[in-house]
Amino acid sequence: MTTTVRTRTTVAAATVLLAVAAPLTLSTAASAEPAGTAGAVALSVAAPEAVGFAGQPVEFSETVTNPGATERKLTLSFSADVTLGAPNDALVIDYKDQASGTWKAVPLAFARGIYSGTLPTAVTVPAGGKKTLDLRIGAPMGLPHQGATNGGIPSIPLHSVLTAEDSTTPLADELRTIALKTPKLGLGTVPSTAVIGGAPVEFDAVLVNDTPSGYVNLANALTVAPKAVVEVRRADGSWQRVTQLKHWDGNSSAAYLDGRDSSLKAGADATHRVRVSYPAGSTPGDTRIDRCLVVNEHPQQPLLGTTHCVKGATVKLVTATTPSATPAPPASGHPSATASPSASVSASASASTSTDGRLAETGAGRTTTFAAIGAALIALGAGVFLTLRRRSS
Structure with missing residues (x-):
């Protein structure tokens, strides 16, 4: 299987960004929590109901809650299975860098109709606190002035998965289907x-x-x-x-x-x-x-x-x-x-x-x-x- 990994740079306001991340195997059993914590972390996704087909990305947020007694460093990943007919640059996801306040691309891999990627920085959540991440998602269906792509997508099934920084075991996840208008x-x-x-x-x-x-x-x-x-x-x-x-x-x-x-x-x-x-x-x-x-x-x-x-x-x-x-x-x-x-x-x-x-x-x-x-x-x-x-x- 050939996997294409694409890292985008921001192209003025004209570049539409939308990424989707790799599917992760979810456990139906209770997530394993580190010793000394009390309560499982939670993930809440406020995804947009729709985005414009071939349009610019739309802002949304995801919030991580840590009810435990210790600070947590977590990894947030994304995936979307958008069918085999999708072109390589159909989807993008961006995150807002909290240090600079600028939007940056989530590097994405694309294989067998699935986009996948991981937030480049760890999500640090204080004990008994919350962390809200500013994101945006879009379906540009190509690069600037290179829209002669083959195929399309019916919707964006955005799957967000939270894991411990040193683990692949899901702690929390949410699936949101985003319509294309x-x-x-x-x-x-x-x-x-x-x-x-x-x-x-x-x-x-x-x-x-x-x-x-x-x-x-x-x-x-x-x-x-x-x-x-x-x-x-x-x-x-x-x-x-x-x-x-x-x-x-x-x-x-x-x-x-x-x-x-x-x-x-x-x-x-x-x-x-x-x-x-x-x-x-x-x-x-x-x-x-x-x-x-x-x-x-x-x-x-x-x-x-x-x-x-x-x-x-x-x-x-x-x-x-x-x-x-x-x-x-x-x-x-x-x-x-x-x-x-x-x-x-x-x-x-x-x-x-x-x-x-x-x-x-x-x-x-x-x-x-x-x-x-x-x-x-x-x-x-x-x-x-x-x-x-x-x-x-």
Whole structure:
């Protein structure tokens, strides 16, 4: 069995940290306590209910209680069995160094779908006292700008185990299952037709981060026809063309509403007013406008990373001699709920693969609130990220 041990260094605020530790065999018998102590040590874990998939780590705490008459030096270990499909850098755990007040990574080993690690410093608990440890946990699903990982995880079964410093016999343990949440994203009402060379179609692009995690290295994008022109309305009311890059599937382009490397705070939501036009030379017929969110996008590969996409709307492109475009009710395409965070999509799959999803955006200058357009949103729900990878040549 090959075991990979990874020690992380803190990469500004952009590095998401989450580690999980090695499984330990627990004894169902009473734990052996050193002679002269009175009462067994106890462990209490205040783990978060959820973290954001591919998001920044979320703080929590673990408290060790020592009811005995002597000071105890203990070892705290962590493990999480996250399935064999998980990538090497899917999980991280950090601890706050009490001397410096800085966050440091718990070194993790990863083998057979299990992350494991041990707090590098002993936990010293005074006689008859308590010790609370500040920790944080996350599921970054890759390293900064290296999100082209293979696989995912459905949840984090965090197993915390307390042992004596010179022993592997468990004194106390707790298991907490941490859910993974995905931000919401979607579109407002999109007109059903557009005239080639004519006026653009205009609509709202919504992003709602209702997860406990912040996001960095974030690309908030639309996928549109290769010749389409995408603009975003800024705070002063002007329209600005956004960066567009040809997608690696060759059939669409990625339009970045906030650039390729934005950030989003936990609990934030915003709306972009967007317009899309189709210049002369565009092909008549049906075309799609879909939504994607990418974390740790590869610098040379648009939309290649930890990617969450939902179906948006179909727009019929007509020539100027065809009857003029008319608005239509909200698109009926709802994202599929069959995908899971453990799904893996090869590079041959379309970037507009549907998954029922969530997301938040860092929009600028929109006064329309999310609540005001909520009824018009499409493709919103409890979704998942998919990790996309290229085939080896």
